[in-house]
Amino acid sequence: MIPLPHADQSSGAPHSGGEPGGPLRLDIVAGLTAAAVVLPKAMAYATVAGLPVSVGLYTAFVPMIVYALLGSSRVLSVSSTTTLAILTASELALVVPDGDPVRLLTATATLTALTGLLLIAAAALRLGFVANFISSPVLTGFKAGIGLVIVLDQLPKLFGLHIEKQGFFRDVLTLFQHLPETSIITFAIGATALVLLLLLERIWPHSPAPLAIVGAGIALSWLAGLGAAGVSIVGHIPQALPSLTLPDVDMILRLLPGACGIALMSFTETIAAGRAFSVAGEPAIRPNRELVATGLANFSGGFFGAMPAGGGTSQTAVVRAVGGHSQKASLVTAAASAATMLVLAPLLGLLPQAVLAAIVIVYSVGLIDPVEFKSIRRVRRMEFRWALAAFLGVLFFGTLQGIIIAIILSLVGLASQTAKPRIHIVGRKRGGDVLRPVSAEHPDDETFEGLLILRPEGRLFFVNAQQVGDRIRELVNQEKPRVVMLDLSRVVDIEYSALQMIIEGERSLARQGIVLWLAGLNPDVFDYVRASGFAEQLGMDRMLLNTRVGIRRHQEGTSAEPQPVAEGGSA
Structure with a gap:
């Protein structure tokens, strides 16, 4: 230390x-x-x-x-x-x-x-x-x-x-x-x-x-x-x-x-x-x-x-x-x-x-420092295994090779985290206006019949695009909604490969009679979506300012004009 x-x-x-x-x-x-x-x-x-x-x-x-x-x-x-x-x-x-x-x-x-x-x-x-x-x-x-x-x-x-x-x-x-x-x-x-x-x-x-x-x-x-x-x-x-x-x-x-x-x-x-x-x-x-x-x-x-x-x-x-x-x-x-x-x-x-x-x-x-090893293990077992591998790498292969092993382990760890972004089903705290991932810790949170809110996190790019698409399809087949609202408020960047995955996913959902909404796009992501022509394809009525707007629209059960995403950004 x-x-x-x-x-x-x-x-x-x-x-x-x-x-x-x-x-x-x-x-x-x-x-x-x-x-x-x-x-x-x-x-x-x-x-x-x-x-x-x-x-x-x-x-x-x-x-x-x-x-x-x-x-x-x-x-x-x-x-x-x-x-x-x-x-x-x-x-x-x-x-x-x-x-x-x-x-x-x-x-x-x-x-x-x-x-x-x-x-x-x-x-x-x-x-x-x-x-x-x-x-x-x-x-x-x-x-x-x-x-x-x-x-x-x-x-x-x-x-x-x-x-x-x-x-x-x-x-x-x-x-x-x-x-x-x-x-x-x-x-x-x-x-x-x-x-x-x-x-x-x-x-x-x-x-x-x-x-x-x-x-x-x-x-x-x-x-x-x-x-x-x-x-x-x-x-x-x-x-x-x-x-x-x-x-x-x-x-x-x-x-x-x-x-x-x-x-x-x-x-x-x-x-x-x-x-x-x-x-x-x-x-x-x-x-x-x-x-x-x-x-x-x-x-x-x-x-x-x-x-x-x-x-x-x-x-x-x-x-x-x-x-x-x-x-x-x-x-x-x-x-x-x-x-x-x-x-x-x-x-x-x-x-x-x-x-x-x-x-x-x-x-x-x-x-x-055994205490540090213990602390790492208590917080994250995966990173404890990385620490242990680096430790054994030095003993078995030598010090200079140990550096290479340490760097490779760090990069593999980074790649594994970015390659597996979390995708949450979002619900609302009952009796409140708090939106959060559905979990066993909050069994009373309400979801909305016919509406599936999915919130991916992090950067969407070629490494994780396929996995994100597969996970979305899995959740759609499990929940069978009429509307899928993709909350992109936690997506800091979206690459061409990932954007193509969403475009292809929208077509697949449409063939099943399911409508895709996008909500909470940050300014950069909104610009990429618009540059690709996907914004025009969806129409501004399916690009929402934020998730709460989408929930209200779904609950009202009306086709009244929603609040579209602001030009060049989101709330």
Whole structure:
């Protein structure tokens, strides 16, 4: 679940605190506090992707600066995330299977720059709406699967083991087989870090706990000589700012499919986090501007050794919680990253890998939300099945394939909803003037002998035209009315195929001696009906202003002139 800011932090107005430059002071504090959370996690996520920890620091530097200058969110913090890290790992493993360090860094630069170019291209094509193609339940299942994959990926480091990755379920079996080889000292360090992090996060959410754990791990490593004792440590980190890394054009075609998935997830996470922490009084989050900002952030970062980046919820929550007001907070965080690279790199090299693994596990478990699954199941079982399918898709087929499964499930869900529009038989509340669908909840509602009122809902087009026609025929054969009144007040659009279905249906009804009336057409639908010539064929006496007019006419049993639909629209 995405954490929301407390009520007392919701005001978009600057807090001066009675001091000159109050908002700037708050941004500096927010940026430094966020750095204490972001930098340890960024290093940990780099290890998830199979990259040196320095790549995590680069990702919390260049992309964060570029987004701060261009993004539409005032407080969104952009760096690496758990989801993007594991997707990056999957893609890099495909193009650099031998793990060659030089080619790995080149592939990372290519993947990140390509991700940025795809986001910029999406902005040029105004594709900001694409982020909505993954439904919330499917995204819940996808992220839960990602969370489990990341946890399993880090567990061997926690036990001081090394296993060959062969897929989620095989890796689980391999891990159990190698447990007797566990390094006791490595496990003791990792488990201690894990427990402390869990306790601190529970007592003090979004605290600088990761920084404290990293500091303790470095101190212990230095004092006890853990590296010499066989405990795996981070090792050498270049004590410098990132150097220029050129992408490899020859890798583009192989990386393109994965970059598409990473770009989609980067944008989806950025939009979700940006909207979650937007408050009253601040400018609205603009999807296409976010595409440009995250696109240029990734494109620029690719040339300076960064891995793919996106908006992070945890660090943004920290910025908002401690009173950050603007992207100056992100610039402060980026400055802290630069200072870390220039000054603290030798110390970071002493950090045990098990401590980084503990950080990754703690912040990846949050992706697995059983309560959300339960909530989805309680509301809609069909969408719960989509969430479950996306979850299992990641475990069985891999993370990148899981994105494809998630998108397909969302599109299938959308298509199934639009392909099966509801068609209600409408009745009237007895003793009142309320029209509503006939249902078992309202058994006393009255219908009208000889009159069948049908109300389709949504958009009528080629996908659902045949099904709508079949359902209307089924209801007509069941009710055997003299008049069918088609209430189109809930139809927002009607396509040529659906209009032809209604025209053919009118002819079929006429052959059975049944009259068709149309009621409640909105202006656009009325224009389409008139342009087709169907309005003239029906005559204005069969195109009614609304359903109530049709009911009165039927009850009066007269051919008196009804109130026709207004020219160009309806009531």
